[in-house]
Amino acid sequence: MAVLSVSDAVRRRKSVRAFLPVPVDNAVIADVLARATRAPSGGNLQPWRLFVLNGDSMARFAVLMAGRLAENPMGEPPQYQVYPQNLKEPYRTRRFEIGEAMYAHLGISRADKFARLQWLQNNDRFFGAPAAAFCFMDRIMGPPQWSDLGMMLQTAMLLFAEQGIDTCPQESWSRWPKTVADFVGAPPDLMLFCGLAIGHADPDAPVNKLAAARASAEEVITFI
Numbered sequence: 001m002a003v004l005s006v007s008d009a010v011r012r013r014k015s016v017r018a019f020l021p022v023p024v025d026n027a028v029i030a031d032v033l034a035r036a037t038r039a040p041s042g043g044n045l046q047p048w049r050l051f052v053l054n055g056d057s058m059a060r061f062a063v064l065m066a067g068r069l070a071e072n073p074m075g076e077p078p079q080y081q082v083y084p085q086n087l088k089e090p091y092r093t094r095r096f097e098i099g100e101a102m103y104a105h106l107g108i109s110r111a112d113k114f115a116r117l118q119w120l121q122n123n124d125r126f127f128g129a130p131a132a133a134f135c136f137m138d139r140i141m142g143p144p145q146w147s148d149l150g151m152m153l154q155t156a157m158l159l160f161a162e163q164g165i166d167t168c169p170q171e172s173w174s175r176w177p178k179t180v181a182d183f184v185g186a187p188p189d190l191m192l193f194c195g196l197a198i199g200h201a202d203p204d205a206p207v208n209k210l211a212a213a214r215a216s217a218e219e220v221i222t223f224i
């Protein structure tokens, strides 16, 4: 396989929300994540902590989650708020538009709350991905270190893209902080930020045809 340029990897990476049941080797995941830790961090704190599920651990976690979803479809109390309350413009519209575009690809109407809830629960199955990583942060850390974690995550996603492996970062796991921490054995000083689904995209799944729009460069970049 020809090595992708960084630009190609940036172009190729997108959030995939339907995966094929094709395994990904632990060795590949270990190699990518280890290289992703070359990401910069303020003070070189490297404030990230990752736990990987694959093969048997993913199968055991899936059984656990099926039980949890049956008991409590809405999830556990979150430990952080994903979006600010009363999102203002332009964020509110951007969030609304990506949601509507996704449900349009899925053929789910705005009124069909049940289908939307069912879809949300697909997040809780990593969209069928065979492997995943959970990303934790020490609770003492603040916004600068959360930003560091984001850089590491994007580096990992680009390196996965280079390997022809697809991903979806998932803040939806903020609905299951206790279940996840207990399962992976995370110490109490760590806080779950997100999951990262890892696998091979199902090319026939309509949801994977979604191409998320971006604001124009003029809107977000100003040369002074």
Ligand SMILES: Cc1cc2nc3c(=O)[nH]c(=O)nc-3n(C[C@H](O)[C@H](O)[C@H](O)COP(=O)(O)O)c2cc1C
Residues within 6 Å of the ligand: 013, 014, 015, 016, 017, 098, 123, 168, 169, 170, 171, 172, 173, 194, 211, 212
């Ligand atoms: C930290 C983070 C968390 C995210 N959480 C979710 C999630 O829980 N579920 C989901 O379907 N997409 C999630 N996304 C994907 C975003 O919706 C997606 O990145 C955005 O719409 C841009 O699309 P693209 O990634 O395909 O370019 C998340 C993205 C990031 C960076």
